Amino acid sequence: MTKILVTGARGQLGGHLLRRAEATGIPARGVGSAELDITDPGAVNEQVEPGSVVINCAAYTAVDAAESDEDTARLIHVSTDYVFAGQGDTPYEVDAPTGPATAYGRTKLAGERAVHAALPSAHVVRTAWVYTGVGSDFVSTMLRLERERDTVDVVDDQVGSPTFAGDLADALLELAGRSDVDAPVLHATNSGRASWFDLARAVFEEAGADPERVRPCTSAQFVRPAPRPAFSVLSGRAWADAGLTPLRPWRDALHAAVREAV
Template identity: 65%
Template sequence: MGSIVITGAKGQLGQQLLRVGADQSLPVVGFDSATLDITDAESVRKAVTPGSVVINCAAYTAVDNAETDEAAAFSVNEAGPRTLATVCAELDARLIQVSTDYVFDGTATSPYETDHATGPVTVYGRSKLAGELAVHEILPTASVVRTAWVYTGSGSDFVSTMLRLERERDTVSVVDDQIGSPTYSADVAAGLLELAAYPAPPATLHLTNAGQASWFDLARAVFEGVGADPDRVLPVTSAEFVRPAPRPAYSVLSGAAWANAGLTPLRPWRDALAVALAKCT
């Protein structure tokens, strides 16, 4: 295996890939949007070499803004992966495309398998699905890896926000009718790097920490994890927090395909959260 090229290297997952890769003494190299335009083939050709593995973490992730900025969302989330796949095919390089639970409609009641019918209901979801389809069409050896509810515990992610609100407010209201799998970015990074060394990966995989929770459950777990009273977190419905883009009511992703491929399943989400909180508090 040649170098491991990380796009979107300044995002939370990209940063973790660089950190975990360095810890494992892997040949990781990172590019952000200022140093690599993933929609420009010539720019990509300068970053990718034959035999390398590209892990594409670059994405337009402003879910609400995408509803009124469709062109920008599709440029990054569809045209970008299409260009990466085209260049990887030319250079005999591998591509791992990071995708999202938003490619599903959120109406399931049991974990989504990799072959479950997609049906995105947001511009963001449609743009990410378009990226998946482009990658599969152009580079059949590529792997699409869907993840969800990713946090690090810093910046503006959900866990970091709960830590801040715990310090600032007496109570915090959090929706309890959206169910998913809270997923620690460092664990996703380790999984993606394991996949990068895998000789014949499946075309589509799901990668999240094990188990499921509502945002309300996760917020309570954050409060408990820092010794605060979890009853300060109050449940509300999604109807009380209307957003421009609807959130999936249920977006738990099954890890069966990942495990069946012989890859290491991620630990339970509560165990991962404990580790994350220990690092950021």
């Protein structure tokens, strides 16, 4: 069976990937930045075994990971909705014009381009609004605030597709097992759309709390250094057209994630 190397393995997504691979008997090895700095080409070439699939979950561009010989390894590089301008109201297709509005988005787009320049057969998989339900992500923060506060104000003017890292991990492992997919860019998120306010209310419901304790507010009340996209919904059309399994609706995934997290 194809061996998988997960970089950024101590992150949200990397951690879930390793757990899912182990649970399904897929041989996978994870490395954090201490074991493999992806900006070190020599180290990357040393660690990437011939015939393996690299799933790059490190949160920096994979410019150097792409140095690996095209014939000896395949690369799945995880990217983000932030490569788009974040306006509009129809889901972004994989070939929609990019236009990042933040430094994070610009560097992630540069990473996508560098990956394809070095390794045209690589799959760039864009995702959005990833959570695990543990640690300090949005879902776990809402679970904590539900216990600590009477009410919470959450923005209702930013829309996306909340994506459970466990579901995304399963999706990436499916892609890793398919050598016949010829798609330079794919989008993978749980399906459907929600605002952060909708997601927060759903988390309260999952905790058995009154969702009315979550109150809507606008982004103007929460100004941050990097502007957040108002619209982050990614179309799953290319994913389905490639014969890959569509990810389930975000609400079902949240239910499963909260059960898994407690």
